[in-house]
Amino acid sequence: MTQTLPRTHEPSVGKPVDRVDGTAKTTGAARFAAEYPYPGLAHAALVHATVSRGRITAIDTTEAAAIPGVITVLTHHNAPALKPPRRFNPLDLSTMASGTSVSYLNTDEVHWDGQPVAVVVAETLTAAREAAALVEVSYTTFASTVDFKAEEPNAEPQKGNLLMSGSAKKGDAEAALAKAPVRIEARFTTPPHHHNAIEPHATTAMWDGDRLTVHDGTQSIDWLRSHLALRFDVPVEGVRVLAPFVGGGFGGKANIWPGTILTVMAARATGRPVRLLLTREDVYRTVGGRTPSTQRVALGARTDGTLTALVHTSVTRTGRVGGNPEQVTSQSKHLYDAENILVRQNVVELDLISNTAMRAPGDSIGTASIDELAYELGMDPIELRMRNEPERNPIDGRRFANRKLREAYRLGAERFGWADRTPEPGSMRDGRWLVGMGVATAFHPAWQFLANVTVRLSVDGSVLVRCGFQEMGMGGATAQAQIAADALGVPVESVRVEYGDSSLPLSPAAGGSMQTASVASSVLTACEKLRRKLARLGRPGDDPAAALARAGVPSLEVSVGSDTRIGRLTGQVRFLSKLIRDQRRWMKAASGAQFCEVRVDPDTGETRVSRWTAAFDVGRVINAKTAVSQLRGGIVMGIGMALSEETLVDPRTGRIMNPGLGEYHVPVHADVPPIDVAYLDEPDPTMPLGLIGVGEVGITGAAAAIANAIHHATGRRIRELPITLDKLL
Amino acid sequence: MVEVRLRVNGTDEPLDIQPQVSLLDALREYLGLTGTKKGCDQGACGACTVLADGERINSCLALAVQYEGREITTIEGLDHPLQGAFVRHDGFQCGYCTSGQICSAVGMLAEHKDGMPSAVTKQASGGELSAAEIRERMSGNLCRCGAYNGIVGAIQEVAR
Ligand code: FES
Ligand code: FES
Numbered sequence: 001m002t003q004t005l006p007r008t009h010e011p012s013v014g015k016p017v018d019r020v021d022g023t024a025k026t027t028g029a030a031r032f033a034a035e036y037p038y039p040g041l042a043h044a045a046l047v048h049a050t051v052s053r054g055r056i057t058a059i060d061t062t063e064a065a066a067i068p069g070v071i072t073v074l075t076h077h078n079a080p081a082l083k084p085p086r087r088f089n090p091l092d093l094s095t096m097a098s099g100t101s102v103s104y105l106n107t108d109e110v111h112w113d114g115q116p117v118a119v120v121v122a123e124t125l126t127a128a129r130e131a132a133a134l135v136e137v138s139y140t141t142f143a144s145t146v147d148f149k150a151e152e153p154n155a156e157p158q159k160g161n162l163l164m165s166g167s168a169k170k171g172d173a174e175a176a177l178a179k180a181p182v183r184i185e186a187r188f189t190t191p192p193h194h195h196n197a198i199e200p201h202a203t204t205a206m207w208d209g210d211r212l213t214v215h216d217g218t219q220s221i222d223w224l225r226s227h228l229a230l231r232f233d234v235p236v237e238g239v240r241v242l243a244p245f246v247g248g249g250f251g252g253k254a255n256i257w258p259g260t261i262l263t264v265m266a267a268r269a270t271g272r273p274v275r276l277l278l279t280r281e282d283v284y285r286t287v288g289g290r291t292p293s294t295q296r297v298a299l300g301a302r303t304d305g306t307l308t309a310l311v312h313t314s315v316t317r318t319g320r321v322g323g324n325p326e327q328v329t330s331q332s333k334h335l336y337d338a339e340n341i342l343v344r345q346n347v348v349e350l351d352l353i354s355n356t357a358m359r360a361p362g363d364s365i366g367t368a369s370i371d372e373l374a375y376e377l378g379m380d381p382i383e384l385r386m387r388n389e390p391e392r393n394p395i396d397g398r399r400f401a402n403r404k405l406r407e408a409y410r411l412g413a414e415r416f417g418w419a420d421r422t423p424e425p426g427s428m429r430d431g432r433w434l435v436g437m438g439v440a441t442a443f444h445p446a447w448q449f450l451a452n453v454t455v456r457l458s459v460d461g462s463v464l465v466r467c468g469f470q471e472m473g474m475g476g477a478t479a480q481a482q483i484a485a486d487a488l489g490v491p492v493e494s495v496r497v498e499y500g501d502s503s504l505p506l507s508p509a510a511g512g513s514m515q516t517a518s519v520a521s522s523v524l525t526a527c528e529k530l531r532r533k534l535a536r537l538g539r540p541g542d543d544p545a546a547a548l549a550r551a552g553v554p555s556l557e558v559s560v561g562s563d564t565r566i567g568r569l570t571g572q573v574r575f576l577s578k579l580i581r582d583q584r585r586w587m588k589a590a591s592g593a594q595f596c597e598v599r600v601d602p603d604t605g606e607t608r609v610s611r612w613t614a615a616f617d618v619g620r621v622i623n624a625k626t627a628v629s630q631l632r633g634g635i636v637m638g639i640g641m642a643l644s645e646e647t648l649v650d651p652r653t654g655r656i657m658n659p660g661l662g663e664y665h666v667p668v669h670a671d672v673p674p675i676d677v678a679y680l681d682e683p684d685p686t687m688p689l690g691l692i693g694v695g696e697v698g699i700t701g702a703a704a705a706i707a708n709a710i711h712h713a714t715g716r717r718i719r720e721l722p723i724t725l726d727k728l729l
Numbered sequence: 730m731v732e733v734r735l736r737v738n739g740t741d742e743p744l745d746i747q748p749q750v751s752l753l754d755a756l757r758e759y760l761g762l763t764g765t766k767k768g769c770d771q772g773a774c775g776a777c778t779v780l781a782d783g784e785r786i787n788s789c790l791a792l793a794v795q796y797e798g799r800e801i802t803t804i805e806g807l808d809h810p811l812q813g814a815f816v817r818h819d820g821f822q823c824g825y826c827t828s829g830q831i832c833s834a835v836g837m838l839a840e841h842k843d844g845m846p847s848a849v850t851k852q853a854s855g856g857e858l859s860a861a862e863i864r865e866r867m868s869g870n871l872c873r874c875g876a877y878n879g880i881v882g883a884i885q886e887v888a889r
Contacts, residue, residue, distance in 0.1 A: 018817065018819075019816065021824070022816035023812075023816065024824070025821055025824030025827050026804075026812040026815045026824075026827055026831060027804065027805070027807075027812060028762075028763070028764020028765070028804035028805045028828050029764070030824050031763060032825065034763075035763035037761055043758075124747075124758070125754060125758050126746075126747050126749060126750055126754070197823070197825070197873055198766070198768040198823070198825045198871060198873045198874075199766070199768065199823065199825040200768065245823070245824065246823060247766070247823045247824070247825030248822070248873050248874055250873070277767060279770060280768070280769045280770065280771065280773075472823050473824065474822065475822070625819045626819065626822075628819075629819045629874075630822070632875055632876075633822060633874045633876065634875070636875025636877065637873075637875060660769065660773060661768070661769045661771070661773035662769075662771060662772075662773040666871060666873055667877075668868040668869075668870075668871060669863070669864040669868045669870070669872075669880070670864045670865050670868045672864070672875070672877040672878070675878055
């Protein structure tokens with residue numbers, strides 16, 4: 001960094017800076033995707049298939065079309081043509097985001113119960129909804145496989161993906177297990193889950209010839225843009241996706257689901273701007289959720305607690321129409337220094353909608369039953385973990401970029417008061433309540449992807465950072481403003497960040513906890529460039545704006561990365577090779593220790609979470625307020641996973657039976673105690689500014705900590721999530 | 730079609746709508762007041778909470794025609810210390826539940842002051858508002874981002 005430009009302001013990185021979009025959100029000014037007014041706006045409503053596999057034999061739209069205000073009813077008879085999605089190509093990550101392989105309304109085939117088979121477009125929302133209920137569809141049905149439990153024995157080995165291998169092996173774990181003096185063997189199941197962002201998926205689409213403008217609640221504006229250009233066969237340059245506010249995603253808005261495509265199609269067919277806000281039921285029917293899983297965990301140890309064998313295998317599902325297999329066993333490759341390790345993942349394909357990523361895919365439902373082994377050994381579960389805490393990545397001996405799990409446990413245990421716990425199950429009480437304390441490890445890998453940015457400084461001292469990243473509540477704009485402010489030595493209030501628009505420089509999608517680090521890296525490079533240029537213009541002692549003024553330049557802009565087609569492609573190649581190189585060199589991850597206290601009613605089996613402390617190693621924290629909120633949000637979702645969340649799929653028909661917030665229970669205010677979040681705040685030396693993404697690590701280990709606490713309270717090991725009261729009686 | 734005259738945020742709004750149009754759709758789709766959010770349209774999430782004569786209601790479960798002559802207040806018409814407190818306490822992430830949380834909290838504070846009982850308070854009283862009490866009374870407003878701690882903090886600050 002240059003000497004000539006002094007930092008005249010207190011650094012803002014690490015401070016609890018208020019969100020830059022806070023006022024917009026507390027006054028109702030923030031507009032989400034279904035809230036853009038357009039003259040002549042029409043409304044869409046979906047009709048869902050009611051069979052899991054079959055063909056449409058007849059579709060009668062007469063009654064629907066007769067409803068006053070209906071403009072058209074699109075079915076496979078009259079819908080505009082749609083190109084099929086492309087196969088996965090590592091140089092074009094948008095090919096990962098197809099949602100399903102179905103060409104909606106371009107086929108009479110039905111591939112899952114809930115697949116959209118018609119779209120009504122009407123002058124009013126009321127008319128569209130009323131008409132959609134009147135579309136009559138007949139089918140011939142084909143045999144289908146929809147029952148996960150029944151199909152589980154037919155599971156096949158799962159392929160790995162770009163970032164994680166499907167299976168791994170060190171030594172001979174099964175043989176070591178057979179010989180181990182102490183061992184445990186357990187089977188766990190987790191149900192399907194749905195993201196349930198409070199904003200249902202929404203799209204407003206408008207065509208102007210071959211040019212398309214789309215407001216969409218998406219986690220990946222760039223993927224959506226390429227995907228729409230491909231499906232509607234128009235030049236990508238003419239497609240603009242806008243998503244300045246997204247009402248939560250959690251993975252559910254990363255891929256492109258039918259609602260978005262069909263809104264764009266409806267706009268194409270009618271020549272009108274069209275809006276579709278999915279109903280909550282539409283979301284369950286047309287957007288994938290998290291796969292269910294069955295897991296076997298077997299641990300073998302010497303009597304001193306040294307692990308000799310770790311076996312973790314899983315079965316999950318995908319849809320026959322798509323979905324990425326979930327990496328359920330991934331943590332088992334990184335957490336414990338077992339001499340022999342075997343992880344294997346199997347998968348079945350069902351006639352259901354594709355599964356999709358949901359907050360910390362794999363890592364949030366992967367279970368390590370170290371707690372059970374601790375009881376078997378008569379050891380404290382933290383002590384057992386520390387005894388097996390690895391120096392290097394257990395499965396392959398790679399270095400850890402940064403691993404401070406010991407420190408996280410120490411910090412968490414102290415804040416939580418772990419020492420006050422009496423280990424005997426059922427030994428702690430508070431009046432009639434059985435009290436239990438549980439602990440588990442949080443872990444989530446860290447990545448970085450390509451991000452292009454521009455940074456402009458104006459002579460009035462204001463700074464503009466531009467990057468097409470997405471914001472769905474993580475506080476991305478606030479964090480990047482802080483980073484740019486510190487890098488340029490200006491107050492954070494003088495930095496404005498433009499994001500959420502595909503016409504801005506390319507950003508990776510918001511997912512995998514990698515957006516902040518990816519964008520930060522380029523913002524830092526850009527600011528560095530800018531400072532170098534300013535140093536040439538100004539004199540020693542000038543602040544940035546003064547340097548510009550002295551040179552008589554109104555503004556100065558620098559960019560990192562190129563947004564031409566070829567520029568993006570070479571950028572991706574460069575990044576991909578860096579990613580692969582990094583992956584070989586070291587294992588990067590966020591980690592932490594989750595501590596919770598539960599109270600279980602001995603008569604009703606009701607479980608209440610009464611206290612929570614989590615201590616994380618997430619590198620350097622950029623914003624003390626928003627980072628803690630994200631970590632807490634993950635824990636809250638983990639509380640739901642442990643105690644109440646479950647999507648029920650009818651094993652006969654493949655239809656989701658509880659498609660609503662009244663029947664799928666997410667945690668409410670009364671379910672969530674004060675959550676104490678601590679972090680070590682030590683930079684990871686391999687990451688920009690030393691930061692590691694915090695979007696997902698919060699949920700990992702949360703459900704396990706609760707299950708362990710319930711065991712401590714009651715002596716009961718419930719290995720089937722969610723742990724509802726009936727299972728405790 | 731029926732004619733209704735809604736009074737929203739102090740302004741009279743004549744509307745010609747179908748009788749089954751909810752108050753929520755009337756606000757969002759006909760009056761362009763999109764600050765009030767739709768999360769479920771079934772009374773299960775609280776995102777659509779508005780105030781009718783100061784009382785909190787789920788506007789998705791209310792027919793617009795029933796609210797003629799009532800004073801409707803939406804987030805756009807609110808000027809309340811809770812709004813700033815939500816920012817300071819980071820009582821949201823994505824912001825989609827926020828209008829509902831804030832309107833609900835305004836209504837809840839008034840209910841508590843009026844001595845309306847809850848599952849936590851056995852006897853109705855307008856006394857101090859504990860965190861447990863806030864959590865119980867706010868449980869109709871879901872926040873999937875999990876900003877509950879911040880929301881409770883913001884409400885406590887304002888209730889003091
Ligand atoms: S939209 Fe009214 S309660 Fe959910
Ligand atoms: S802030 Fe996102 S749902 Fe509450």
